[in-house]
Amino acid sequence: MEEHFQHLYQALSQVDGYIYPNEIDLHWGLMIVLYPYITGLVAGAFILASLERVFNIKVLKPTYGLALLTALAFLFVATLPLVSHLQHPFRSYEIFMTPNPTSAMAIFGFVYLWYLMAVLLLEIWLDYRLDFVLWSKESKGFKKYFYKIITLGINDTDEKSAKLDDKLGYFITVVGIPSAFLLHGYVGFIFGSIKANPWWSTVLMPVIFLFSAMVSGIALVMVIYMVVCWIRKVRIDMPALDTIAKYLFYILIIDFTLESLDQIHRIYEAEEAFDIIEVLVSGKLNITIIYGQVLFGTIIPLIVIGLFQIYKPAEKTRKICYFFVGLMVLVGIFFMRWNVVIGGQLFSKSLSGFTSFTAVYTGAEGYLMAGVWLILPFGILAFLLWLMPPWKKVNARA
Amino acid sequence: MGTKKIKTNRRNFFQTSAALIGGSILYSILKPIDSISQSIEEETKDEIVNLPLWGMGIDLHKCVGCGKCAEACKLENNVPREPFYFRTWVEQYTVKKDGDVVIESPNGGIGGLKQSVPIEDIFKSFMVPKLCNHCSKAPCVQACPVGATYLSPDGVVLVDDTYCIGCSYCIQACPYGARFMNPVTHVADKCTFCYHRITKGLQPACVEVCPTDARIFGNLKDKKSDLVKFLQKNPTQVLKPHLNTKSKVFYNGLSSEVK
Numbered sequence: 242m243e244e245h246f247q248h249l250y251q252a253l254s255q256v257d258g259y260i261y262p263n264e265i266d267l268h269w270g271l272m273i274v275l276y277p278y279i280t281g282l283v284a285g286a287f288i289l290a291s292l293e294r295v296f297n298i299k300v301l302k303p304t305y306g307l308a309l310l311t312a313l314a315f316l317f318v319a320t321l322p323l324v325s326h327l328q329h330p331f332r333s334y335e336i337f338m339t340p341n342p343t344s345a346m347a348i349f350g351f352v353y354l355w356y357l358m359a360v361l362l363l364e365i366w367l368d369y370r371l372d373f374v375l376w377s378k379e380s381k382g383f384k385k386y387f388y389k390i391i392t393l394g395i396n397d398t399d400e401k402s403a404k405l406d407d408k409l410g411y412f413i414t415v416v417g418i419p420s421a422f423l424l425h426g427y428v429g430f431i432f433g434s435i436k437a438n439p440w441w442s443t444v445l446m447p448v449i450f451l452f453s454a455m456v457s458g459i460a461l462v463m464v465i466y467m468v469v470c471w472i473r474k475v476r477i478d479m480p481a482l483d484t485i486a487k488y489l490f491y492i493l494i495i496d497f498t499l500e501s502l503d504q505i506h507r508i509y510e511a512e513e514a515f516d517i518i519e520v521l522v523s524g525k526l527n528i529t530i531i532y533g534q535v536l537f538g539t540i541i542p543l544i545v546i547g548l549f550q551i552y553k554p555a556e557k558t559r560k561i562c563y564f565f566v567g568l569m570v571l572v573g574i575f576f577m578r579w580n581v582v583i584g585g586q587l588f589s590k591s592l593s594g595f596t597s598f599t600a601v602y603t604g605a606e607g608y609l610m611a612g613v614w615l616i617l618p619f620g621i622l623a624f625l626l627w628l629m630p631p632w633k634k635v636n637a638r639a
Numbered sequence: 640m641g642t643k644k645i646k647t648n649r650r651n652f653f654q655t656s657a658a659l660i661g662g663s664i665l666y667s668i669l670k671p672i673d674s675i676s677q678s679i680e681e682e683t684k685d686e687i688v689n690l691p692l693w694g695m696g697i698d699l700h701k702c703v704g705c706g707k708c709a710e711a712c713k714l715e716n717n718v719p720r721e722p723f724y725f726r727t728w729v730e731q732y733t734v735k736k737d738g739d740v741v742i743e744s745p746n747g748g749i750g751g752l753k754q755s756v757p758i759e760d761i762f763k764s765f766m767v768p769k770l771c772n773h774c775s776k777a778p779c780v781q782a783c784p785v786g787a788t789y790l791s792p793d794g795v796v797l798v799d800d801t802y803c804i805g806c807s808y809c810i811q812a813c814p815y816g817a818r819f820m821n822p823v824t825h826v827a828d829k830c831t832f833c834y835h836r837i838t839k840g841l842q843p844a845c846v847e848v849c850p851t852d853a854r855i856f857g858n859l860k861d862k863k864s865d866l867v868k869f870l871q872k873n874p875t876q877v878l879k880p881h882l883n884t885k886s887k888v889f890y891n892g893l894s895s896e897v898k
Binding site: 586 | 656660721722723724730740741742743744747769780781782783784785786804806807808810811812814815816817818819822823825826882898
């Protein structure tokens with residue numbers, strides 16, 4: 242506790258203007274930056290997978306399974322930063338036991354569970370069931386038992402049952418799209434519904450969160466697909482990669498338009514809180530917004546992949562560019578979450594001053610822990626890819 | 640492989656899954672819709688009608704910024720002494736002749752507020768005690784995911800510290816900065832109007848110690864109470880009225896500089 246107090250005394254000495262005395266401590270730190278970031282990656286990856294399945298964009302087939310498993314790997318981790326940030330993590334189950342129906346946060350638990358259990362797990366299971374049956378016959382050891390159990394006793398391999406799986410899978414994906422929208426739009430609502438905070442309280446917040454989620458998820462799958470191909474030493478399917486980049490371009494335009502609209506609206510209306518927000522954006526958030534989010538994470542990627550829509554350079558150049566654009570977009574969206582979560586707490590609700598944020602390296606809220614939560618999904622994904630590699634599937638879903 | 644047997648298997652499996660999933664969807668969808676918006680008044684039962692409705696008036700003309708209220712509150716309610724945790728505090732506003740406004744509240748005003756602006760530069764100066772506004776439409780109550788923060792039948796916003804999960808969402812939702820995360824109990828903490836005192840017929844500690852009677856505590860339903868008389872006599876205002884939180888702390892002499 243003494244260390245925490247020292248940290249706060251230091252923050253107290255850096256207060257600029259007047260803030261309410263209870264506002265020196267930033268209650269939401271790095272963990273709450275990660276939470277919408279990871280959830281967004283899930284929703285985005287899933288929506289990319291559904292493009293192939295529901296909207297019949299066959300060229301994206303090589304990334305379908307990978308996108309689903311990526312969504313699942315990140316979804317497993319999505320709530321962990323949130324729970325670890327709680328002061329009483331062992332009471333977190335109360336959200337399910339006695340949810341407060343008027344709380345935006347309470348309903349998240351149900352949305353999350355619905356998405357995990359009813360959408361993602363079911364869709365993946367239906368997609369893999371036939372393969373599980375076949376793999377269970379030819380594998381040994383742990384894998385054999387895993388496949389056997391995971392078939393849930395449904396071992397038929399005839400064409401009819403494969404068709405039924407496909408039909409049901411299609412239905413689940415159709416349900417899944419609005420669910421993915423709900424999942425991340427909802428995360429936006431958690432912030433957008435806080436009328437006490439003028440930086441968060443905008444009706445556009447859920448929509449902005451949704452589109453930025455799609456942007457980040459698509460960029461993630463794009464990068465992971467390339468890395469997986471490099472590791473497996475197989476050729477990258479360029480039409481698929483070009484198509485992913487094309488969608489990334491379109492959705493990035495929508496995202497950028499929405500965020501610009503939000504800012505223009507703020508600037509034009511210039512309500513009570515505008516003065517302090519202007520100082521916030523040009524001061525404490527200058528680097529993370531102007532350079533991190535807008536220039537590095539949006540404008541440069543837009544120019545690069547925008548250019549590729551008109552002029553396509555050699556495959557090798559495109560690959561390298563896509564890889565770096567993907568990473569830049571991922572960093573840009575991380576900054577976007579940072580700017581929302583941390584930015585919204587840097588200025589006082591008295592609209593008269595600023596506090597400061599200094600992240601620590603160790604502890605549950607530190608950079609190291611954040612690193613763990615960001616690396617963990619990749620570990621889970623690697624395990625899932627080992628256990629159920631999409632490229633070894635025999636089921637060529639018609 | 641008997642097709643019939645397999646079909647029954649699958650059908651059973653899907654039926655069970657559908658029932659389970661359907662049940663959870665129904666629960667998760669219907670429950671929140673049940674009361675998605677907050678009800679302003681829920682006092683329909685007879686026993687609630689007879690309860691008091693607690694509120695506070697603050698006469699800014701009387702506050703001298705001695706900070707005794709903030710100090711008494713910390714002592715009475717075991718609030719950590721560090722200057723980051725306050726259930727109530729006093730702000731000093733100084734409007735300078737050039738129009739600039741200086742707001743200060745070192746250590747919440749405990750020990751008395753001192754003027755830092757040279758007297759020749761001052762246009763006007765006044766003190767503003769702050770505390771939880773015990774809103775009837777409290778954003779913190781609306782936001783709490785588990786219902787650990789609630790509005791008591793007698794109009795006081797309280798926290799069940801055996802139930803709070805410590806997510807800080809209520810702190811984010813409070814427009815007045817009236818909440819903090821208690822570093823000892825690790826739950827959200829705030830003014831309770833000294834609930835343990837008022838339910839015994841006593842005054843809240845801050846009211847009790849105020850040397851100038853700047854704080855008037857009472858029952859808003861009791862037409863003879865000092866609070867109701869104060870509200871009748873003076874043109875009062877609440878903080879941030881545009882947020883429509885239905886605050887129950889009323890200020891007399893609130894200047895437009897106060898936020």
